[in-house]
Amino acid sequence: MTDDDILLGLALTVVLATGSQVLASKLRVPALIILLPVGFAAGALTDVIHPDTLMGENFSPLVSLAVAVILYDAGLGLNLRNLTGRTRWIVGRLLVFGVLVTFVGVGLLAPVMLDMPLRVGAMLGMILVVSGPTVVGPLLDFVKPSDKVRRILIWEGTLTDPIGGILGALVFHAIASTHQVDIGRGYQLGQFGISLVVGLIGGVVGAAVLWWALRTLRLGETLGTLAQLATVIGVSAGCDIVRDDTGLIAAIVTGLAVTNIRGFDMPARRPFFETLVQLIIGLLFVSISSTVTPSSLVPVLLPALALIAILVLVVRPMVALAATARSGLTWGERAFIGWMAPRGIVAAATASAFSASLVARGVDGAAKILPVTFLVIVATVLLYALTAAPVARRLGVVKPSGTRILLVGGEPWVVDMGRALRSAGLDVLMWAGLDDERNRIKDAGIQLARGDLLATATNPGARLEGVTAVFLATDDDDFNALASVVMQGNVEGPVYRVGPPHEGHGVVAPYTGGAILFGGSLVRHVLAERYEAGARFVVQPASAPRPPGHDTLFVVRADRRLEPVTENQPVTPQEGDSVVLLGTASHPR
Numbered sequence: 001m002t003d004d005d006i007l008l009g010l011a012l013t014v015v016l017a018t019g020s021q022v023l024a025s026k027l028r029v030p031a032l033i034i035l036l037p038v039g040f041a042a043g044a045l046t047d048v049i050h051p052d053t054l055m056g057e058n059f060s061p062l063v064s065l066a067v068a069v070i071l072y073d074a075g076l077g078l079n080l081r082n083l084t085g086r087t088r089w090i091v092g093r094l095l096v097f098g099v100l101v102t103f104v105g106v107g108l109l110a111p112v113m114l115d116m117p118l119r120v121g122a123m124l125g126m127i128l129v130v131s132g133p134t135v136v137g138p139l140l141d142f143v144k145p146s147d148k149v150r151r152i153l154i155w156e157g158t159l160t161d162p163i164g165g166i167l168g169a170l171v172f173h174a175i176a177s178t179h180q181v182d183i184g185r186g187y188q189l190g191q192f193g194i195s196l197v198v199g200l201i202g203g204v205v206g207a208a209v210l211w212w213a214l215r216t217l218r219l220g221e222t223l224g225t226l227a228q229l230a231t232v233i234g235v236s237a238g239c240d241i242v243r244d245d246t247g248l249i250a251a252i253v254t255g256l257a258v259t260n261i262r263g264f265d266m267p268a269r270r271p272f273f274e275t276l277v278q279l280i281i282g283l284l285f286v287s288i289s290s291t292v293t294p295s296s297l298v299p300v301l302l303p304a305l306a307l308i309a310i311l312v313l314v315v316r317p318m319v320a321l322a323a324t325a326r327s328g329l330t331w332g333e334r335a336f337i338g339w340m341a342p343r344g345i346v347a348a349a350t351a352s353a354f355s356a357s358l359v360a361r362g363v364d365g366a367a368k369i370l371p372v373t374f375l376v377i378v379a380t381v382l383l384y385a386l387t388a389a390p391v392a393r394r395l396g397v398v399k400p401s402g403t404r405i406l407l408v409g410g411e412p413w414v415v416d417m418g419r420a421l422r423s424a425g426l427d428v429l430m431w432a433g434l435d436d437e438r439n440r441i442k443d444a445g446i447q448l449a450r451g452d453l454l455a456t457a458t459n460p461g462a463r464l465e466g467v468t469a470v471f472l473a474t475d476d477d478d479f480n481a482l483a484s485v486v487m488q489g490n491v492e493g494p495v496y497r498v499g500p501p502h503e504g505h506g507v508v509a510p511y512t513g514g515a516i517l518f519g520g521s522l523v524r525h526v527l528a529e530r531y532e533a534g535a536r537f538v539v540q541p542a543s544a545p546r547p548p549g550h551d552t553l554f555v556v557r558a559d560r561r562l563e564p565v566t567e568n569q570p571v572t573p574q575e576g577d578s579v580v581l582l583g584t585a586s587h588p589r
Helices: 003-027 032-045 056-074 085-114 119-127 133-143 145-177 184-216 221-243 245-262 271-290 294-323 331-337 347-360 367-394 412-423 434-443 453-457 477-486 525-534
Strands: 404-407 426-431 469-472 495-498 514-519 537-541 553-558 562-564 579-583
Touching: 003 032, 003 271, 032 271, 032 367, 056 133, 056 145, 056 221, 056 245, 056 271, 056 347, 085 119, 085 294, 085 367, 119 145, 119 347, 119 367, 133 145, 133 367, 145 184, 145 245, 145 331, 145 347, 145 477, 184 562, 221 245, 221 271, 245 367, 271 347, 294 347, 294 367, 331 367, 347 367, 404 412, 412 426, 412 434, 412 525, 412 537, 453 469, 469 477, 477 495
Parallel strands: 404 426, 404 469, 469 495, 495 514
Antiparallel strands: 537 579, 553 562, 553 579
């Protein structure tokens, strides 16, 4: 292969990976629906993007390191405070039952349906155990199920990847070394325990290195991101050298530690790291799918579709119903969990690595592993992407429509504004730092957020579950400005702040962007002064005439969506809407 061919192959892979994700975002579909067929078509039309041609034997270790980076990023979004009580119990049972039932079911059915040896069926069964946050997360973002269901599925999808990867490596070595699957006398269980210990030690080392880099050295955003990337790659590679596929556990443990150990000085925004993860996902899917040839799909197409039907209609519902028995979940929540098990990047990566090695060793039927896995990934992602939303609505697990507001601040006018929004039919959650402000919120009968809510919201990858808009209205303009920047991306909707005084000399507030509530005339001190002078918040139908001297602050749509008036975006009420107004001062100064 010439240098020109290598340059063309690398450039084409990057362009296809990026273009597919851009197209998927515009079509509002999971990126895998575009990435897999694009990579498959490109591999059928040209050999220049084939990873074995571009990188040869180096492709497999590069895939392992790339998946480790993805799982570290997923670990950053797992807050252990949310894995408590019933949630922990359900996730644990889903992992155990899912691994066992899927492995045994596929391992027994695949030899019959796909005409492959039992040991190859066992390898395929262990590969198809995994799911993955890169698939589950985007689907749940689109469906918007209840926070409880989302939390369970995200934790399951993230934790099953390293477990499935390690078990897959154990099965692979058992097949490659003995030509059978030796699971007797606790041997494989002991091997799994050793792998788990190696991965945990690697995770501890990674967390210690990042503590030193981010806490002691206090690296900024750019160097902090580079330190994370270098640490994850170094620790993952070291663990894989000691024992195969233990780097995946080390990566996710490191991410969990960074998110959940208090004191880490993490950069609040990680645009480079997030961009890198998106690029890695695209490159992996395009590269791996390009190795699947049309000729390899034809012989396995019909039996693979039958196997997929069994996985979707029998295996997953059986696992979900057994794992969630006596869990306190409703039948709708249990049924939706049983209708959500797409396969993703770890299944593709392990299938690519293990099948190629088994084929090279001359194992009969091993060549069928990758095309079958490819079909399972495409079919499950496509099926769940098309059906998850209507199924969730039918089962009643979609979050109620409308806006759930987090209103930050505890001054009297802020609390009264929260009371007005609640009277307009909105779900209002408030947070304040001072005890007297928190008591004022409680006395108003408004739901009070826990004290560490804002600290949680600024963690990398964290999300304020259920919150669709944040309004920052404390008496500290610099705090409002900084929080509006830090919290962007950690909520499902926008973040707004009240405007600072025009003549203010704040350190940050006058120079920071972000959506400013209520326009340039109703800045924070004006709102507070008008309220102290007797002005009150009024909720009335949009069709009613606006009283003289009243200013429109919010429009509440008929479906309970809240649209605030901002500096750059006036809002026009429609028939059936309500408006929240600020009245005139009853005793002007």
